[in-house]
Amino acid sequence: MIPSYFFAHGAPSIVLEDNDYTKLLKQFKDNTPQPKAIVLFSAHWEEAVQTVGAAKAYETIYDFGGFQDELYQMTYPAQSDRALADQIQHLFTRYGIESVRNEVRGLDHGAWAVLKLLYPDADIPVVALSVNRHLSNEQQYEIGKALSELREQDVLIIGSGGTVHNLRGLNWASEGIDGWAEQFDSWIQDKLETWDTEALFQYRELAPYAREAVPTNEHFIPLLLAMGTGDAGRNAKLLHRSYQYGNLSLSCWQFN
Template sequence: MMPSYFFAHGAPSIVLEDNAYTQLLKHFKEHAPKPKAIVLFSAHWEETVQNVSAAETYETIYDFGGFQDELYQMTYPANSDRSLVEQIQKLFEQQGIQNVRNEERGLDHGAWAVLKLLYPDADIPVVALSVNRNLPNEQQYQIGKALAALREQDVLIIGSGGTVHNLRKLNWRSGGIDEWAEQFDSWLQNKLEAWDTEALFRYRELAPFAQEAVPTSEHFIPLLLAMGTGDSNRQAKLLHRSYQYGNLSLSCWQFN
């Protein structure tokens, strides 16, 4: 069964960087079977109703400003997969999850920056999925769980976001790591490895420095979505964690 993953996408410039985290992503395909298709939840696509992307060939969305010129020249012209889109919609409908097909939207940087590092040739079909910060955490998990059957069909499911993602607290000159960010991520690691969903769903009230780490939930939600796909086996493994700018976490979780 294909594992699912959570990848932090950091700043858009991550796709140009060379560090331990980007090396992990660049060499990911060497240690994992090539998927038949990729299903990706992006923190940068927010909708109040679950959207399922179905563009024939995706345009590249540059949903950021002030970064290197080279980023605005990059493209990721992946194709969708109509049969997979239909299957995803059917799986959602079976669980009572309202959804709509979106044939217009391209891939935002939460999707293409990660995919560019993982599979730079853009030769694997991609279905992007939106997130909805208005839903309770239990329901986020259930949305991921609804797609678990896809893992048996060699479909790679990815949540793209960030566990500690507070742009107002970034320290662009810092060479160290803020203790509050580490404390939040350590708490998170403990609960994920124990598959303690009761605590995870209540992270805002239970986790140390939750408000600092997760001022808004859209970047955290993809973690719960990816985790939900692993509900049958309930095994979580931290593959990498590092930080940029004092507290912006770059983490990768695998769910089996």
Template sequence: MMPAYFIAHGAPSLVIENHEYTDFLKKFAASLPKKPKAIVIFSAHYEQRVQTIGAVEGTYDTIYDFGGFPDELYQMTYPANGDRSLSEQIQSLFTKDGIQSTLDENRGLDHGSWAILKLIFPEADIPVVALSVNRHLTNEEQYQIGKALADLREQDVLIIGSGGTVHNLWKVKWQAGGIDNWALDFDNWLQSKLEAWDTNSLFHYRELAPYAQEAVPTNEHFIPLLLAMGAGDKTRQAKLLHRSYQLGNMSLSSWQFS
């Protein structure tokens, strides 16, 4: 069975950076059980009130949803194709679980998707279905959305949640410096609860986790973790594959749910 994954996407410039995390992502595909037949990816930068499913027929456009970065980034593309039949299958799975959803035939891939996919699968030769996130749902509802897609793992579909466990742009350090202890404390608490599959604590992380407000000032980057975890509900095994930091406290982490 294909594992599900949470993968931090960091800053948009991740795709042109060189450090231990980009090295990890470039080797990631080789660690998979087999080449995926398709990729389903929830991006923190694709926010909709109703669960939206990319249903592009043909090649996705590349969205440059950022400003002030090197010109090189704005020349990059990720010309992956959609998979309409998989999009419709996903909608059927959501309907079966009582989750309202809609298809979007036009939206391209934002940097939360293409920046990491370009590092992991640079050939862009695997069909992609982009899925939105909704910050207004409960954490349990987020988990259930991921759980609704769990059967896709048996079809060699790779499910990815793309976001960041510690993502606070108001507290990043643009100058060189060490890693903030509050970021470490939050991620360490998170690790203990994920490895124990303690969903009750995770659903109430805002009340229970140390420095939750600093680490997760807004929840759109945290949601993909719960979505990916939900997709791993059948087996309930969480493994930290990588964790490092940039800008003092922005977490670059990858979790496997298998």
């Protein structure tokens, strides 16, 4: 059974960077069985109803401004897998999760920046999935759990977001790490590794510096979605964690 993953996508410029985190992503395909398809939840696609992307050929969305010109020339022309999209909607229905299909939306940078590092040839079908910040943390987990059987079919499930993601709190000139960011991530690490969902679902009340780390939850949601896909095995492994700009976390979690 193929593991599922959470990847922090950081700033859009991550796709141009050369550091320990991007090296991990670039080497991912060499250390992981080739998936037949990828299912990806992006923090940058928010919908009130769970939406399943099924564009025949995804356009590349440049949902950012002020970055290097090179980024706006990049494309990631992946195609969807409509049979897999059908199966995903069937699974959602089985779990009582309402869903709709979108056959025109492209891939935002939360999706393509990560995928371009993981699978630069864009030769694996991708089904993009939205997130909904208004659901409970338990509901987020259940959405991931609904898709867990896809892992048995060599489908790679990815949540793309960020555990510490406070753009107003970034220090663009900093080369250090803010202690509050590390304390929050360390608390999250403990709850993931012990699979303490009861505490994790209450992270905003229980975790240190939760308000600073997660001022809005759309980037945290993909972690819960990816975790839910690993409910059967309940094994979480931290593959990488580093920080940019003082507190923007770059982390990778594997769920089995």
